[in-house]
Amino acid sequence: MTLGLASPLAQARDDDFAALQRMILPGKGDSRWLGVAWQPASNIWAARQKAAREGKPIFLWYMAGEPLGPC
């Protein structure tokens, strides 16, 4: 996908604008993590209840590793 706007937007027409937005947005195969049914980390109990109801395991993703640390 290419777009012929070396210095875009100043004279962008609607179709240029739409093409540029499509170029930036996730394409086929991009950002596959967005397809996961994530649950809010700010209510883990709700996620546990939902998982129990549906008979599913929970996949936890921690940033920076230490669950009870500052971050």
Next chain:
Amino acid sequence: MLSWLAKTDGVAGAFIKANRHPSGGNCFVLTTPGGKKLAGGNGPQGAEHALKLGFEQWQKLSEAERKNLPPGQEIQPPEAKRCAPPPGGLIVATYVRNLKRDADGKLARITRDDIKDRKRYPDWSMVYTEPARFNLWLTETEWKSLLPAGADRGKVIEVPEPIRRRIFCYHLADGTYGLPGHWQPAHIRSGTMSLTVEETSPLLRLRLRGAALLATDADLAKAHHGYDVKLDGLLEYDPAKKRFTRFDIAAIGDCWGGDWEGGRFKRPGRAPLGVAFQLVPGNSAVDRVPPLVHMDRKQVYDAYFR
């Protein structure tokens, strides 16, 4: 993980404590609703390891073990309120993507083959060619301030300063390499953003135009990070539904500086970076992720909505 988040697990952090995993960047754990840790992993293959091994363990459990959930109690610490979208507000997803100019000078996506050039793409992995996802939040009062009074076709209004500043400082930052830094208000070397009324019926259609020069130093030669960007957008408001039904903005410009932890992954010179904004319904966990990492902190929350 923040300690207040752990306390929302229904048992004052005991579930999370039982599912710790050794540190090492991003960590992944597969567990049962009841809290029996099945497997964990960290680093680039951590998720794959935790899922593969974890599901092997999961298959060995009885249905009763899978659905077991000891009693618990929902707790919502005060920090949780600051991590929830403002009531009646607008959630606009933002996608930040590194781009390139091809041999003809046309903008294009960066490919797997491109990043084999390690001088142009130092230490890059494929994930840096994908868009990074964030969210812009506007309160109900703020999005209503975008509606011009007495909207006649051709009328131009300036986007109110708090919204303009928020977009410039927090949403035109390069977050493609991980945690994004943010521009300070003083880093806005120039910036304009206006709305022109294009149609008034049946929908109010507004064309957004803007430009900004964002740089860590007024002397651009000394600025370790910068973004020279133009914005174009189309916003549509449905008077019958009393809400925005379209909030599409595309920003494109030349960026420099690499990541915000020492300038890693920095491309030579200036390189194109695009940001696309798109209205989202706000009913998924991803849509409801706070705009900033530490939105739970009052000073961060207040600075965002200043």
